Amino acid sequence: MQKLTNTVRDYAWGSPTGIPEILGREPDGTPAAELWIGAHPGAPSGVEDTDLREWIARDPHTRLGAGSVDVYGERLPFLLKILSARTALSIQAHPSRGQAQAGYAREDAAGVPVDAPHRNYRDTWHKPELIHALGDFDALCGFRPLPAIRATVERLRAAASPADRPLLEAWLTALTPSGGQDDEAVALRAATDLVLGRAAEYGPLADRLAALDLPGVGADHPCRQGSAVDPQDTLREVTADFPGDAGTLVALMLRRLRLRAGESLALDAGVLHAYLGGLGVEIMASSDNVLRGGLTSKHIDLAELDAVVVYDSVEPQRAAPDARGxxxxxxxxxxxxxxxxxxxxxxxxxxxxxxxxxxxxxxxxxxxxxxxxxxxxxxxxxxxxxxxxxxxxxxxxxxxxxxxxxx
The missing domain is CATH 2.60.120.10 (Jelly Rolls)
Structure with a gap:
């Protein structure tokens, strides 16, 4: 057994309290977003006279097991974290293994440096995730049903200024089923592309919509389907932290979940998601492949995001423990x-x-x-x-x- 020393990542969205409290340290006001435990090259855990990545590399077949090496190579295939979010993380999706392999080869052939800010694929691996809540944990995960999204936009249109209604009408048009094959997927893709593709218009619109004084609605209102809270509350939360970001309107189209302590959420390739706040233990495949769609200052490649995202309204996968936990x-x-x-x-x-x-x-x-x-x-x-x-x-x-x- 090897005792590990681990790195706290101070991303701006992190809470200053959750991780220090677990570590028994006095919070000093610095954001403590994630504690990384594993052999990821970005912040490998310390062990003995080196780090865990190098220590495994000295004898991977023994330390990982021959079966693991056969499937995942001479690398620890997972990364464990404590995640503590004060504000939202970026809206994002991850590629499948095949998409990652193809994307990595394509960007390599184009001569894009692996560490370039605009590079989408930094390795050849997928990045499924699982978050286990240690307290109340809020997340956006997958698309809501089309009727619920339309009801939300119609509610906003009714209260919006006449000058803003054309943008909302265009959004509703994109969300209208055409009666063709893959109807839902076509509409969800069109609406996402519209909002993110015209970010200069829809970003400021989001701020104005968030400021509307809308009367509250009950849980049985059509716009509440697929959302644990009033969607207007979600819009106000995310625009407060990301003013002028068109991704806040994409957030309105996503399912809003609240995990209670002890509950888990599993995310596969292609699921558009964003964690909004809370403390949890996260485990994921060890990869850096992230395609972002909003709530971020980092690179957004809308065409590549489109190629990765699964546009459907399937219920998120809440992962239940077996008899062994x-x-x-x-x-x-x-x-x-x-x-x-x-x-x-x-x-x-x-x-x-x-x-x-x-x-x-x-x-x-x-x-x-x-x-x-x-x-x-x-x-x-x-x-x-x-x-x-x-x-x-x-x-x-x-x-x-x-x-x-x-x-």
Whole structure:
């Protein structure tokens, strides 16, 4: 077992309190957005005299397991994080593995440097994700049904100034089903392209719409379908942090979810999403491939986003734990087990594992070796090491590659 030292990322959207509280540190006002635990080259965890990425590279078949290397190469296929958001993250989607491989090769052939700000594909991997809420956690995930989006725009049009109505009429026209094949997908794509493609007009419009004094509506109103809150509340929240950003109107078209503590949300390739706020443990495939569509100052490539996004109104995938407390994402790149209380309990793992304590205290034993974990502590257990057993109470998370479902 290798005790890890991890990096806190200070992105501007981060909360100054959530991660320091887990780590037992006094908040100093600096945003603490993410704690990275893993071997991602952007901020690999420290171990012994080096970092986890280099340490794995010294003996990948032993430390990851031959089966993992055969599928994922000589790399830890997942990245574990604590995520603490004060404001919204960018609206984004991730490519499938095939799209990532093709996009990476295409940009390489075009001579785009891997670290160029306008590069879309920085590696050849997909990036499915799973977020497990440690408290109330708000997210936008996938598109709402077309009738709900239309009802929202119609409500705004009724209250908007005459000067703003032509833009809203154009938006409604894009959202109108034509009766053809893939009707919903065509309309959702057209509406997204309209708003983002004419950002100079729709960005300022979003600010004016957010300022409208609309009467509240009940949960049974047509515009509320697919949204845990009044969509106007979502618009006000995101425009307060991203004034003039047309992506705030895309946010109105997305499903608004509220996860409660202990609930999880899984995201596959092509799902347009944005986390709005809250504290959670996140696990994802280790990749940097992100296509953004708004709520950001970073590069937006609308054509490439169009090629990646799945334009449908399918319900988001809420991931329920199995009998062992294991939740799975949309792929086998990772699985996450939560343990609240244990007495010499064997963990569920496939290959290498990372154990992270977010509250309380646990003893981890692997063969004759043992270590203590308190809030914020983490440990890497190689595939060649004896199966770890844990004892303690609090919150312990075990990250590993995909696991077979229990019989």
């Amino acid at each position: 294991v939740v799975r994402g949309a792929t086998d790149d990772f699985a996450l087990q939560r343990i609240d209380s244990a007495a010499d309990l064997p963990i569920a793992r496939s290959g290498a594992a990372i154990l992270l304590c977010t509250a309380g205290g646990f003893t981890v034993r692997s063969g004759e070796e043992s270590t203590e974990l308190a809030g914020g502590d983490s440990v890497f257990v190689g595939a060649d090491e004896p199966l770890p057993h844990v004892t303690g109470t609090g919150q312990l998370f075990v990250a590993t590659t995909g696991l077979p479902a229990p019989a």
